[in-house]
Amino acid sequence: MTAFVLNEIRKGFYLDSVALMRLSREIAALPGVREAALMMATPANKAILRDAGLLESGDVEAHGNDLVVAMRADDEPTARAALGQALLALDGRKTQSGAHDAWTPRSIAAAVSAAADANLALISVPGEFAAAEARKALRHGLHVMMFSDNVSIEDELSLKQEARERGLLLMGPDCGTAIIGDAPLAFANKIKRGPVGIIGASGTGTQEVSCLLSEAGSGVSHAIGVGGRDLKKEVGGITTLMAIDALDADEATERVVLISKPPHPDVARTVLARIAKSSKPYTVCFIGLEQVEVPANATFAPTLKDAAKAVLGGLRIGSGFDASAIAARHGVPAGRGARIEGLFAGGTLCAEAQVFLKNAGRRVSSNAPVPGVAVLENAQPGQGDRILDLGADEYTRGRPHPMIDPSIRDDALRTALENTDIAVILLDLIIGYGAHSDPAGHLAEVIAGRRPDAPLIIGSVTGTEADPQIRSRQVRTLEEAGVLVAPSNAQACEVALKVLATVKGEVDAHA
Amino acid sequence: MCAEENRELKPLLANRVKVINVGLEGFVGELRACGIEVTHVDWRPPAGGDPKMAALLAKLGV
Structure with a gap:
């Protein structure tokens, strides 16, 4: 069925990327809307929109300080109605934005004049502009944390050299x-x-x-x-x-x-x-x-x-955690293969899982392999364990990180639940400031109603009791949904290996 | 490679952090909830949204 693509440009209208991604999701969820993206028209974002087929004519007359509203819908009236909603929502956001301060500085220089004792700049602007802002911050005597990614390594080096000369710490980029x-x-x-x-x-x-x-x-x-x-x-x-x-x-x-x-x-x-x-x-x-x-x-x-x-x-x-006892209580459902599918939001948690599985003598592939693990493209399909870093660039281009938007994992998780080669799904939940407000609740919804012989799901929650999401509540939600939750990512891997060792033991005993 | 001696770091760890936030507005509320002083910059892309021009202006100290 053909679709209708509609674009609208708001000149000189800025909202931050997280606010825009949230709005994009809201608009994309409207009936008849197939895809929606609200993005600042930076060169990188224009390329994303172009690749996604969301530009009416393959290009758009807009610059980095203009906002593009782009959508693909079943037909023109649906697209226009959704556009109307998007513009209304944007105006609403703009009214809220800045409402908490009587006066808001428009530059680092103005902010430093207003807060002379500030000592650190937290920079999370789009990557194309991040180095320029970091440089300004250093020259105002501020230590810098660069949350922004997509900063060139040449810029990183020159910023760090400048920071060192000034006796300032430059954390990041992509920190x-x-x-x-x-x-x-x-x-x-x-x-x-x-x-x-x-x-x-x-x-x-x-x-x-x-x-x-x-x-x-x-x-x-x-x-x-x-x-x-x-x-x-x-x-x-x-x-x-x-x-x-x-x-x-x-x-x-x-x-x-x-x-x-x-x-x-x-x-x-x-x-x-x-x-x-x-x-x-x-x-x-x-x-x-x-x-x-x-x-x-x-x-x-x-x-x-x-x-x-x-x-x-x-x-x-x-x-008090006992991986062996847990593994003994939870076998792999009959008729399943022996593969592990790892679906990770955290890059280093993904790396840690690979280390455990590799050291246990398992054949592992990953899109972000540690030394000794095969690159995913080179791995034989359907063979060995597949451990994915879902926060890697190929999954997050133009999308929020899975810590913010756990739905990135949904499709891979549903597919893995149906795959009879897979015995165990390993995953992580990361809570804390900046993260999704209820990743366990989201996951529980996705896995609800899975078939009785679905793979075992084993995971861990990176977080603390004092975090806004409260770790024990997240753990309880997962456990009520049938997920085996370990105190750490390493112990989740340990349980997975012990469960599979039991399966192997049974197979050997029957051989 | 980094043969240069590090200059003494200007105080950061021993002092209370006071933040200037440039970018995601969501960080402001979270930091304030932890009792951290934050000044938020109502940032928008400089130099008409041209990253190259923005980088050049920053290098020139504009």
Whole structure:
């Protein structure tokens, strides 16, 4: 059936990307509307609209400070009615926006004049403009956290060099999580304060470790995000090295955990040599590497849970949890294959799951593989475990991250539930500031009414009791929906492996 | 590669964080709920929405 595409441009009208994505979803849900997108007309967004076939003539006369409303509907009257609703909603949003402040500065310079003692800029503008704003912030003497992604590595390097010259910390870009003192910045959790400093090149890795520490009774002094590329050769670990200096000098920090995907070997050497000079103990977690030679004052942890465990002393993660007992109570339904399908919102949780499965001798492929795991395209379809990072660019282009919009997982989850090759679905829920208000409730709706012989669903909730979503409530919702919930992502993997070992044992016994 | 000595970091960790928020407005409410002072910038794309021009102006300090 043919569809009708309709575009409208609002010149000089700006709303932030999360507000626009929410509106896009509301409009797309109207009857007869097949797709709707409200986006600022930046070059990247215009390409997304073009690729999605949402532009009337293949292009649109609009610039980065103009808003495009684009939709595809069953017919013209439906499209026009939906457009009317979209414009009405935009006007409503604009009226609300800024209503909480009598006067709102329009630039960093004006904001600094109004708040002379401000010390940090949190930047989450579209990637094309983020470097320019970060540069302005540095020149006003502000430390910077760049939440924005799609910043070139050349810009990242020059910004970090400038920050270093000015004695300022540049966290990011693509820095999802940081905690400075009692300030949770962007996607962070409400963590107890304590003696452990975290340096994280990974947002969800930092969230998992900080939550495990907090829930086990310890706490975090500061969590400094450095951005996923900081330990690449091109950037040379500039922010990581500055963060080590900062935490070494910080009286509230007694020990430090460093979390990253495997760094460039030269950068790893530089960072480990700097750690060797520290008077504080370090735990190094380069997730995906099995062993790393670390200095005498450091220990190596191959997984996030090991990293948390290393600094917890006698405290236990998920006290009383027994993976074997749980696995013994929950077998895989008869007639199922033995594959694991991992559907992860957190990139580092996805990496951690791969490490567990790979080390258990399983054949694993992923769209974001750790060393030793096959790239998804090269894997034989239907063979081995498939562990997906649903927050990767190919899933989130023009869409919010699955932590904000868990529906990205829905289709893959429904497909996996029907796939008889799959024995276990492994997944994560990440709560906290910035995240969806009820990801467990959303998931429970999606899996409700699944067939009795559907794969087992095993997961974990990264979060704390003090988070707005309240971890125990999320866990209860999942358990009531029949999901096996472990205290950590690592323990969820452990349960999955034990369940499958039981299946293998039964198969062997019958052979 | 990063042979340069790091300059001493201007105080951040020992001080209370005071934030200037540039971008997603949702962060403002969450930070204020945690008792953090936030000044929100009513940001819109500078330089007529031209990223290259915006980058150039920022480098020039405009």
